[in-house]
Amino acid sequence: MPDFQFPIFNYQFPLFQGLSPSELMQMAGNTKFGFMKLPAGKVVFSEGDVCQQLFFLVSGSLLLTTRSADGGYSLTEHITAPWMMQPEALFGLQPRFSSTCTTATLCHFITLSKEEVARLTDEFLIIRLNLLNLLSTKMQRMSRQQWRSAPRSLAERFVRFVLDRSTHPAGSKQLNILMTRLADELGDSRLDVSRMLRQLQSQGLLQLHRGRISIPSLEKVITTSH
Secondary structure (H helix, E strand, O other): OOOOOHHHHHHHOHHHOOOOHHHHHHHHHHOOOEEEEEOOOOEEEOOOOEOOEEEEEEEOEEEEEEEOOOOOOEEEEEEEOOEEEOHHHOOOOOOEOOOEEEEOOOEEEEEEEHHHHHHHHHHOHHHHHHHHHHHHHHHHHHHHHOOOOOOOOHHHHHHHHHHHOOOOOOOOEEEEOOHHHHHHHHOOOHHHHHHHHHHHHHOOOOEEEOOEEEEOOHHHHHHHHO
């Protein structure tokens, strides 16, 4: 038996917000939910895997790693519950996960197959609207990115680089990248990029390692660089 109750759906996950108590009970009684409990260090799904179900992280924390198209660098994010994982990967032209997800702690999940999601969106108008709102919001945010003002400094360009590649615009991030590659991505010299990063490190905003940049709190870096 799971260690959690179905009413968490009503306030933790936006896909189910707005359901009445009777609708929530109807959904819980007629829906084939899956339950997973994984210890730390287990892969939940890998980049390129076909997305056949939705994962709802109910408790615990995850490491979500996304690679560049050429595999030259990657960004790992620390994600904590509650979290619905990559709903945009469930349908569309390429229904595959774009990241690799690994448990950082003991995690509990609820899962819903693609067939069950399709049935629920057909039976419950509020779920259908919630899913459309989630996907539309993501697309609207992406479409506005190219119209933002250009960063005014190298530090702002670095923050923009990390932010644009993040699933969540806050929390702990680890950027695995060589300094020469980062300089190319930011359009500046390796020396200037190194100097900028050392300055951020002196302010306690990140830690530099060989081929790796650890950012404990992205929101603090965003606030400081603007």
